[in-house]
Amino acid sequence: MAWLLVLCLAGACWAQPDVNRLMRRWYVVKYTKEARDYESSGEVRMVDRRGFVRSRKWVRRRILLWRSSPTFDYKDLIAFTYPEFARGLSLLVWTYKDPRREQDLWLWLPSLRKVRKISQPENDDTFVGSDFTYEELNTRRFESETYRLLRQGPFEGYRCRYDGGLYYRGEPCFVVEARPRRTPWYYTHRVVWLSQRMPGANVFERYYDQRGRNFKVLFRRFVGPPALKYLSQVLLENATLTERHHTEVIMPAKAIRYDQGLSERLFSLRALMRTKW
Numbered sequence: 363m364a365w366l367l368v369l370c371l372a373g374a375c376w377a378q379p380d381v382n383r384l385m386r387r388w389y390v391v392k393y394t395k396e397a398r399d400y401e402s403s404g405e406v407r408m409v410d411r412r413g414f415v416r417s418r419k420w421v422r423r424r425i426l427l428w429r430s431s432p433t434f435d436y437k438d439l440i441a442f443t444y445p446e447f448a449r450g451l452s453l454l455v456w457t458y459k460d461p462r463r464e465q466d467l468w469l470w471l472p473s474l475r476k477v478r479k480i481s482q483p484e485n486d487d488t489f490v491g492s493d494f495t496y497e498e499l500n501t502r503r504f505e506s507e508t509y510r511l512l513r514q515g516p517f518e519g520y521r522c523r524y525d526g527g528l529y530y531r532g533e534p535c536f537v538v539e540a541r542p543r544r545t546p547w548y549y550t551h552r553v554v555w556l557s558q559r560m561p562g563a564n565v566f567e568r569y570y571d572q573r574g575r576n577f578k579v580l581f582r583r584f585v586g587p588p589a590l591k592y593l594s595q596v597l598l599e600n601a602t603l604t605e606r607h608h609t610e611v612i613m614p615a616k617a618i619r620y621d622q623g624l625s626e627r628l629f630s631l632r633a634l635m636r637t638k639w
Contacts, residue, residue: 378511379511379514379536381509381538382509386504387561389504390562391562391564393436394594394620395436397591397592397620398621398623399622399624400422400424400426400619400620401421401423401424401618401620401622401624402618403419403422404420404613405418405612406418406492406611407609407612408492408493408607409523409609411605411607417445418445418448420441421441421443421639423438423624423629425437425624425625425628427626433458434457434458434459435457436457437454437455437626438454438455438457438500439452439453439454439628439629440452440500441637443639448490449472450472450637450638451469452470452639453467453468453499454468454470454631454634455467455500456629457501457503461503461504461505465501466479467480467501475635480496485497486547486548492600493601493607493608493609494600494609498600505543506542507540507542507543508540509541510539511537512537512553515534515535516531516533516534516535517531517532517566519532520581522599523599523601524597524599524612529565529581529583530557530565530566533555533565534559535555535557538556539553540553549569549578553568554566554567560586564582566579566582567579567580576603577604578603578604579600580598580599580601581597582595583596583597589615590618594615596613597610597612
C-alpha cells in the first residue's frame with residue numbers, strides 16, 4: 363500500500379501544469395510572437411468617476427524579430443491619430459532577446475518636436491493619463507515576475523463597463539500569482555486568470571498594493587480563428603478601483619492585421635519624427 367501511495371502522490375505532481383510554461387504562452391499571445399508583424403487601430407476611452415469620457419484613436423504596429431535578429435526580440439510602436447492636439451504622440455519600444463538588457467523606450471512629443479527617452483523606473487507611470495502604466499501596455503516581460511499556481515477552476519465572470527456584457531462566466535482557468543522581481547513596485551502581486559480553453563489567454567487580473575488592497579482590475583476579451591489568424595485581444599478594460607475611474611481599449615477584429623511585411627525602418631527614431639499620422 364505504501365508504494366501505491368507514493369505512485370498516487372507522484373501522479374498528482376505530474377498532473378500539475380508547469381506555471382512558467384503557462385505564463386510564457388501568455389507573452390507569446392500578448393506580443394503576437396507567432397506572427398511576423400502586427401497592426402491594429404482602435405479607440406481608447408478614459409472614463410472618470412462622474413462618467414465623463416475622453417476619447418483617443420490610435421494605431422499600433424509591431425515587428426517580430428526574434429527569428430531573424432541576434433539582438434532584438436521585437437519592436438513596437440503606438441501612435442495617436444485623434445484628437446488633433448494629440449495627433450502623432452507616439453511611444454516606440456525596442457525589446458531585446460537578452461532578458462538582462464533593459465528595453466529602450468522613446469516618447470515622441472510632436473507639439474514640442476521632441477523625443478523623450480523614458481527610463482525603466484518610469485514604467486509604473488500612467489500612459490497619457492489612462493489607467494494603464496507603460497509596463498502594462500508594452501514593457502512587462504515574462505522575466506519581470508516570478509509565478510506560482512494557486513488553483514484551477516471556473517472564472518466567476520466579468521461584467522464589462524463598456525458594453526454591459528457578462529464575459530467568461532464559468533470559463534475553466536488556471537489561477538496564477540505573479541510577483542514583480544523589482545521591489546518596491548507599484549503592486550506587490552497580481553492574480554491572473556488564464557483560460558484553459560484558449561491557451562495563453564489572460565482574461566482577467568487583480569492587482570494588490572502594499573496594504574493588501576485590490577486596487578486595480580484588468581479584463582481582456584479575445585477573438586481567435588477563424589475570425590482572426592491568431593488569438594487576439596479585441597477589448598481591454600483597466601479599472602482603478604480606489605479612484606473609481608477606468609480605461610477602455612476597443613480594437614475591432616476587422617482592424618487587426620497580421621503578416622503584412624512591415625519594414626523594420628518604420629520602427630526607428632527618424633521614422634518616429636517624420637511619419638504623418
